[in-house]
Amino acid sequence: MLPDDKITWVDFDLLERFMTDAFAAVGVPREEAAVCADVLIQSDKRGIDSHGVGRFKSIYYDRLRAGQQSPTTDFDVVKEGPTTAVVDGHDGMGMVIARRSMQMAMDKARQFGLGMVVVRNSTHYGFCGYYTLMACNHGMIGITGTNARPSIAPTFGVENMLGTNPLVFGIPTDEEFPFCLDCATSVSQRGKIEVYERAGKDLPVGWVIDQSGSYRTDTPQILKDLVKGTAALVPLGGLGEDTAGYKGYGYATVVEILSAALQDGAFLKGLLGFDEHGKKQPYRLGHFFLAIDVEAFLPLARFKKISGDICRALRASRKAPGAERIYTAGEKEHLTWLDRKERGAPVNDELQKQLITVRNECGLTQYRFPFEG
């Protein structure tokens, strides 16, 4: 995305230690700070720069300081059955809440075959794939979704109503990396638009509309207008019905319902992060986590062979003229990891400034970054 001359590659371990210390400096208990840092750094390792250290300041650090979420996490199981649970996160740290919830779903799945945990009053939980990969690492299929600040317009509408509402699947394979489809149900999402902003580029046509239903491409203003509600994201499939945008709109609605209705949580405009007077308030997000224990159905090795065979057959199929390669979900992220393993995370000018600001504000004077002259 960014030309190499505008970035400095920074060692993952350094970034992870720094983020852990910074989360701890604003009140997150050390062990939980390490979880939060791990979620962000795993995102950068996979090349999902939209959800990594680049968001540390705006989505977590700033919100913690503004009191929109609590640094300590009161993980409150309000209802529980053999395969199910409802959790209230009490506006704690989304990654901590989410990790414990997926672990709970997996524990139930190990015992009964399936497990599902839903959460209310949570906060941004980082990249969804983190939790589905947890399941894959234990021979399970992981499914998760979350609602989010309203941004997608319904089919035939122009108002930002639904969050980017990712519907995410992680599936074990016999390859070096699991199948992992980690995507929003809109054509694109805020994190990606932020990456365009950091790169100083206009958006592609087809991602965002204004109140007249026309496409917009002016990245910096779009980011402001998405918050104000005068721009909206287009659902996967596009505008109207000809190319089936109602399907993306439908999946976004499924995720909204699964993230709110089972947990008696907030939804749609209730997730704006500010009240009617414009005063900041918690985001009150909802999530769901579903774990399916493969061994309840058949031996894991057999399952992995079949899912791997499907991925390999897809990649080996006939390419379009001019196309170099066909990928399966999770493959590009794995290739990025192989590339970044030695190089570290790309940090551009803007992000460098953010990290220095946080370092100085938190008094973490023991850190000196490689991009400081």
Next chain:
Amino acid sequence: MLPDDKITWVDFDLLERFMTDAFAAVGVPREEAAVCADVLIQSDKRGIDSHGVGRFKSIYYDRLRAGQQSPTTDFDVVKEGPTTAVVDGHDGMGMVIARRSMQMAMDKARQFGLGMVVVRNSTHYGFCGYYTLMACNHGMIGITGTNARPSIAPTFGVENMLGTNPLVFGIPTDEEFPFCLDCATSVSQRGKIEVYERAGKDLPVGWVIDQSGSYRTDTPQILKDLVKGTAALVPLGGLGEDTAGYKGYGYATVVEILSAALQDGAFLKGLLGFDEHGKKQPYRLGHFFLAIDVEAFLPLARFKKISGDICRALRASRKAPGAERIYTAGEKEHLTWLDRKERGAPVNDELQKQLITVRNECGLTQYRFPFEG
């Protein structure tokens, strides 16, 4: 879709009795024939003409007579746990297999909160919404998917590899109709293309590509070439990555894996319906059914209120200039039912001929259709 002067409206009860007798005439036990007819007629009642009586001959009757599926259904539970089961359908009637499987998932969900049944060696099970609506009618969320004859090309590919692979959700609400998102993970699907064929119309641009990756719109030839593999469906989101076609491709792959890998079943080119010599063989489809008992999480009425509130808020949101109305998934189908309740199902020339042929071949001489002079 069709102009009114080209169709005759036929009473649903007459069609249902006729289809039951016709299924029975080709060897389906009477009670199971009634299930098969019910699935088809429910589809017509909801306006999903692509999956109703219009497919009775080509997808079921002809295949039964060709020996590609068995009129009797050996529903064989090969593995079972508290919340899970693997079923082998032994090439029986897809609707019978699917209905019993969803019932099994619901029974497990009633006891444990969640239930999931996967099926191998099945056949076309009709419109997916039928099974998710079963769950909704019992206060549960229903999820289903099925693989299918290969037709979608992967992102950057041109080869028909994945079925239209619907990923379908039914969710109870406090409205007159549940939320029901019943759609393929391609932009469009064969059943809809067949409706265009019956109407003698070209396809919209964006649905189908040829081997060079260019769009095609010539409906009758496309239907032939999809079977031959010289045309392919475009995944939801479109070609390439700019409008996120990799997401539709990803969801289609999820459905392929969930429909094959947990049940040790056939997949991709194994679902062509003919062998390497062109000889017809069973389709060996796989399905999955997931039931989530709402009451395991919170009182059903409270859940329905929230899911209903979400749907109502979406429909009441700001419309695009020129747009008349915003819908939620399942609403159009409900409106169609209100319209068709008195009128019956629309039967065009081509379908009239098919019904007469079947009637005569089966010796069901007691039937006389309103479109017979």
